[in-house]
Amino acid sequence: MTETIVELRNITKRFPGIVANDDVTLDIRKGEIFALLGENGAGKSTLMSILFGMYEPDEGQIFVRGEEVRLTSSKDAAALNIGMVHQHFKLVSNYTITENIVLGDEPLKRLGPLSWVDLKGASKKIRALSLEYGLEVNPDDKIEDLQVSTQQRVEILKMLYRDAEILIFDEPTSVLTPQEIEYLLEIMEELRRGGKTIILITHKLEEIKRVADRCAILLHGKLVGVYDVATTTTQRMANLMVGKELDTTLDKTEHDFGEVVLDVSDLTVYNEQKVKVVDNVSLRVRQGEILAIAGVSGNGQVDIADAIAGLQHISAGSISLKGEEISRLSIKDRIARGISYIPEDRQKDGLVMDLTLRDNLAIKTFDREPFSKKGVLQPEAFEQQATDLIKRYDIRSGQGSQTTTRSMSGGNQQKAIIAREVELDSDLLIFVQPTRGLDVGAIANIHQQILEQRDKGKAILLVSLELDEVLALADTICVAFRGQILKTDSAKNLSKEEVGQYMMGVTQ
Template sequence: VEILKMLYRDAEILIFDEPTAVLTPQEVRELMGIMRRLVEEGKTILLITHKLKEIKEAADTCTVLRRGRLIGTVPVSKTSEKKMAEMMVGREVNFTVDKGPSHPGDVVLEIKDLCVKNTKGLLGVKSLSLQVRKGEILGLCGIDGNGQTELIQALTGLTKIESGAVLIDDVDVTHMPVRQRLDRGLGHIPEDRHRHGLVLDFRLDENLVVHCYGRPPFSRCGILDFKAIRENADRLIKEFDVRAGQGPATPTRSMSGGNQQKAIVAREIDRSPEAFVVSQPTRGLDVGAIEYIHKRIVAERDKGKAILLVSLELDEILDVSDRIAVIYGGEIVGLVDAKKTDENELGLMMSGSVRKAG
């Protein structure tokens, strides 16, 4: 529809800003074809994307920006994805996620016949059931707006559950508030780090203790121990390679997106929960930060944690997950082994064309 609106206005220069965020792989291929035809008709297209695969498929030249500065412009046909990634990050990047086979154990996070209403008062999640086991990453993929947000909010206590149950280590947390769910062993890396992950007007050290500032060693008799809070931040900054110009005192708002995300990951992993709900962990990050976040997620799996990874990026789902569930219309329409599926099969399930039980 947006393309038709631009063509109706007879625009000669078309700007596409992350145009594939809500498309299936099949729809992405169709869009790339449309863009090429528009170029053949004499239109000029500016494609803004962090997906190197799309640049290789659609662009003639690629201009790389890093931290607001122009790094260079290269011909796409003569430049590899690896080289463009190096320009984006400033160092060599490993595209493959280094992970061994999973060794799933007991069920840690269980969702039983969950029903949740969306903002329109309709069921956004419909009788959904899933199990996430110890020592595995269960990826959840689907076109944006198919119940992912409602599911995450229900799991983390941010919205009312109409019916069904959520269990963590066989403990029913369905009607528990957020704080009690965290205490029961739930970790949450939210998709919107600014709205739900950080208090941007707080300092970095304050954000790193938002879950536990009221307990020793960060608080004694109701009084905050700022020395302990700073020492905690120093430790996490070093351990998770968080780049903060003023150290623990750095205003969180001034940090880059990648380092803000590292801070959230550091805070959640340091709590050592048994189950993680990880939503869009690499949204808006450069390939270097993506590489780091993926390593940390896999490392938690290898420690025996149960991880539910929700992402719109199929490459991320395929690379990081052990099993993959597909959500469509608020229902699970497929459950497959990550090693035995591909983008095409997932795309068909995401569009509702195919259902497949694992």
């Protein structure tokens, strides 16, 4: 049981302006679930990418099964039976599951000089594997028809098919619903029972508590320590992870709400596939009020937000902002009227990843003074704003205002978006999944900022899949189910269980 399978010794990896891993030494035992915990940008993914051969460490040694190895590509890692499920899946969407799994390592059948890929045999083997570990899939389905959780299972099967013994999961639960998370954790336990070693990169403490044996905590690239999960409390892990005593309780003061800022009535939206995604929704948000839309993913919440911001056409209903009908206005005009929007997908919608942080911070205001005068950009104004926001919002990046946002960590990208949107000083702020994929420290920071805006008298529309987040922040809760609002009530009058029931479509 205590046989060491992987040993990392004094690993150091530098990127321009940042030390991603600083002298990290770890040993991982055969047959355990080893968690790697840390804030966004703490160096977890980098460390595992090194073990998977995607980066070479600047310093340090790697031992696998007691022998020193040098990994220059993922092929080397595969040869040592190391597999990895990446945060973003690497699958060919119009191939079947079987084709994806055998890709790059096709089993060949030969007849004299002829050879062809033995898909039938592979399919059989995959079916057997999927039964053995409880990973239900139909090997002949195409990837594009599958749900995210099933795609993830395909990634796991891909590793198992290649006889991986050491399985690295990079934040596997960030894309899953609560039920799917539960199912995945069971699969991990099943894999451990089958003798596999699992390395789980995550920043969700409950998951670690639930399945992991030991847990290494990284902070700013340095190893804080390795802890026995059974004897360490979640609170202690959280504190170690952020490096300071963490106050997770929010202090939310009671106050009266002001005038109605956003008034949506009878809103109906059809998506591009002509499916009705928002069905006759009405809601009002007042000054100083946080109205949260709770709901399971895909029940029309994001479409409501998109419709208000002007990203989606509405087919019926009205949207008024401070008494003015805005549903016919362009996106630009709505921004000018006072809507800030923190979108769900920060990399696709929120940022131009290949532009600098400086440009991204000004992407909504570049054509106003002082950022441009008569159509000519004023770089000094861009720089001044960037320096100011970087400082005030604690946005960390390798090369300051000139950093390409792509190279920043997710948490800092989100900080940049929030800084930009809050600085617009809009009367209405829409937050969609503002803390998705972020660590405890960043979440607390963002929650604090949302409350600050509320206390300043802004109207806030929050869309979140995290029930705890909704309950912690909301003054008023709307529960969305199949495009409708099933229930609207003051947060004080709703318990977690009640909201959960409405989310499942149960109405008393």
